[in-house]
Amino acid sequence: MLISYNWLRELTGTKLTPLELRERLTMVGLAIDSVDENEGDSLLDVEVPSNRPDCLSHVGIAREVAVIEKSKVQSPKSKVPKTQGKASDFAAVEIEDPYLCSRYAARIVRGVKIGPSPDWLAKRLNEIGQRPINNVADITNYVLHELGQPLHAFDLTKLNGQKIIVRRARAGEKLQTLDGVDRVLDNEMLVIADAERPVALAGIMGGLDSEISTSTVDVLIESAYFDPDSIRRTARKLGMDTEASKRFERGADCENVVNAQARCVELICEIAGGIASEDVIDVYPRPLTARSITFRPERVESLTSLRVDVAEMDRILVALGFVEGAAAKDTKTFVVPSWRVDVSLEEDLVEEIARHVGYEHIGSELPPSAMAGEYQPAELKRRKIRRALTSLGFDEAINLSFIDPAHDEVFALAATNQLATQSSFVTLSNPILEDVTRMRPSLLPGLLQSLRHNFNQGTRDVRLFEIGRVFAGPDGDELPHESESLALILSGGASEQDRAQASRELDFYDLTGALQAAISALNLPPLVFAEAEVKHLRAGQSANISLADGTVIGSAGTLSETISAGYKFRQRVYVAELDLTAVFEIAEHEIKYTPLPRYPSVVRDVTLLVGRNVAFTELVGAIESEEIDDYQRVKLVGTYEGQNIPAQKRSVTLRVEYRSDQRTLRDEEVEERHRRLLDSLLKKFSAVLH
């Protein structure tokens, strides 16, 4: 809101410069965004907090300035108008809904001469961003910016029956507002009507029909108080935001209605001529009851640490318009001024005092230390996963939590994930991005979008991971399920820092390796991968991920050709997602020291030719289940298929380690054990030695 420095000076006689005012007002809670010079004046752009409608005017700001400078607001003066006749001789007012309009005051000015405003008035309005229209309309606008009370001038002769009825609109009733828009109303909206039809949208905008025009002679000046919620709802519904609605929806000053009207009428008579009615039709069915607050001065110190003399507290509150009431031992009572809709509690008074003493005078100290800090247990685990994955070359991604429902049913969710058992998705009723209405049940759609973005930017080698919540709804009244997920995506080559070319192409095993690294960073037993059909993965290159106990917690594999084609990916993409909530529930395994071997171990390599359908883990399982004496472990050396290997076969080279804890094994002992192992493997897998 723009405030003219010169105007403010007329009201307060302030001795502060515009820049000093900027600083002082900011420090009492009225932040000034900017101060701009303008033809001998300065304009202060005040950011008025939403609970301070009383500051949405020059007098409102002046009140704060007067408290700062220990001065008084000088009420604007205007000439006493010529008056004649009772207002009720010319018009009638009726309030049908006193809850939506608790006060309506009408006053008549007859014989005005509509014309352009005098220069000083037009200039002032222009300066604060208001477009001058004609003298009467400009005066109502001027008083709004001066005193904060929205006013409206009707052409009296255009009011059918010279009657004002404040009522709810009838469903489907129409009104063309001053901006030329035809509004269709409903019965939640409050209108000002004449005997026949709505003539204004109460508290928001007047109607075009009853507007002041050059032919207007007699005017009815409206000054009223409307229910904030009603105005807000109507304004929102119609997409309107006017100077009047802004003030009414935050709360106008019920007790300022007649004063502001008087000021307006005086200015009209002075500038546009005319004779005012002697009195006002003031319909006030629900008078405001002033609030009074019990106040314990010591609360100022106990909440803010400020030590303030009680006399200074009184000075500030009284200067702000509070009226001191009855006092008792240790307590005082203050009556809240009608314009301070924001004040109702003792704490509010504490704030009034603190902000005028100045927050800068509040000390600065840490509270006495009393507690030990603690991380969320899961957060430390997340950190370990992040470190493990970044050290493998994965960048951390963060995607929006909402996705397009086109992804529904495209991605398989981990079976343990509570979400997977839910049939329903969580849907937004008011999305901000078109078609992006689903709370994501999977992190993969987001990562695929990120991958596509990178490809489009010419980045070919991409490894991303994301940790985030995924959602699924129970139907009905319960809150949706939320659980945490970890997803990985990779494509392209294994790039080297500072080198132009990737050292090799990434593949499936980079994916599973990274997942194992993440799990082992948590000190958990390794994940188990088993070939499985997963709908978003390419058949034959897709696996279930399970925990040591067999619970399936996710999937990993090559992205299916269909999805890949949909994204127009031209290189293979590998994706994995697992239920992190389930992972976080597993107990870490205890680390126990194993004595170092005292005798040397002997290793034997063996290359087996087995069917391509024989999984490495099956071979390992078979070896372990043989329980050969002194067998220690087996590790993969490599696999080979292709030239010199029959179709449907694969050669697998394994390194088996034998060691005894009692003595050094003799060659023939190792030979005998190894022979036994081989015989069983050859038989079990119909394998041959290669």
Place this chain on the structure above:
Amino acid sequence: MQRPFHGLNQIGAFKVMTNPNSPEDPRVAVESARKAFEQEFERFVRLTDASALALSLADAETEQRALADLRTRHMGKKSALAACKKLIGKVAPDERAAFGQLVQRAEAEITERVTTADETLNSLLQSARRERDRIDVTLPGRRPRQGHIHPITKLRERIEDIFVSLGYAIEDDREIETDFYNFDALNIPANHPARAPQDTFYTTEGFALRSQTSTVQIHAMQRRGVPLRMIAPGRVFRRDTPDPTHNPMFFQVEGLCVDRGITMAHLKGTVAEFLRRMFGAQTVTRFRPSYFPFTEPSAEFDFSCFKCGGSGCRICKQSGWIELGGSGMVHPNVLRIAGVDPEIYSGFAFGLGIDRMCALMYGLDDIRLLFENDIRFLEQFD
């Protein structure tokens, strides 16, 4: 350059036991030893001028072996020179000294020439080996590309570390909330615009996507009771159309400290300490009155512009201050709803946007980049 060898004529004046022309004359033996050396050393003579050499590393090594061999043959125990030395004792006493000197001179000559040749060869070899072994030490070291933690996570972790060290617990809770936790419990009036579907996302079942992590404060007070110190970093949602300074989802951290005797001085001290640790020891924090439904009194806090230090620049819109967050003393209604008696306990709360802090810290001019996950963006944050 070949040096003249001392001729036998120089010692011709000495008397010797035998006829100088007789092969029995020991001087003849010295002379023949010398001659034999000179003859064999011929091939090494050119080595004396190192700069003229263009031997390959392998040739130089062969030469060095040959030189070592030559040294053994002409200077070793079984050499002619060694035999001459043995003769010294047999020469007549009056001529012994002169003969001894003759042998010594011959030995010194031979030694010097061999040594010089050897040194020349050595330095030649050293430089040849260095050439052979030279690598480009400036090539980039071998290191697989490192991944990067998202800048928001980085800041979030830093914030968490600071507050844990100040004795705070880190808390989190649901992202989809009931109206009660998202609004009612925070003293946000039923008609407050923030509740409108223009500002807050709702699911079709009518649940709200949390619009601030203050929801966690209520859960935490209910779960843990008071006294309590906690911060809640997390995702929040507001219905803003994406633009350079808005996203419909962002990250926030809110803090809460409730205990007996907590005042605004503690709020100021805590926020100031946090910002000093975050932005540097020179950071000055300013509190000014503001309005939030869940605090009373309320304050916004600004910190001295880290760019200009307070003198005014583009970043701080010439004010010297950068707005960062909101704070205040927990509203008595909020305490009561969470089961805390405001007559016994008081507390402060504060909140700030991690995305905004991120934008300020790294000079980000478009925060939409934060959720595009462009590798070229992410790898700028190590």
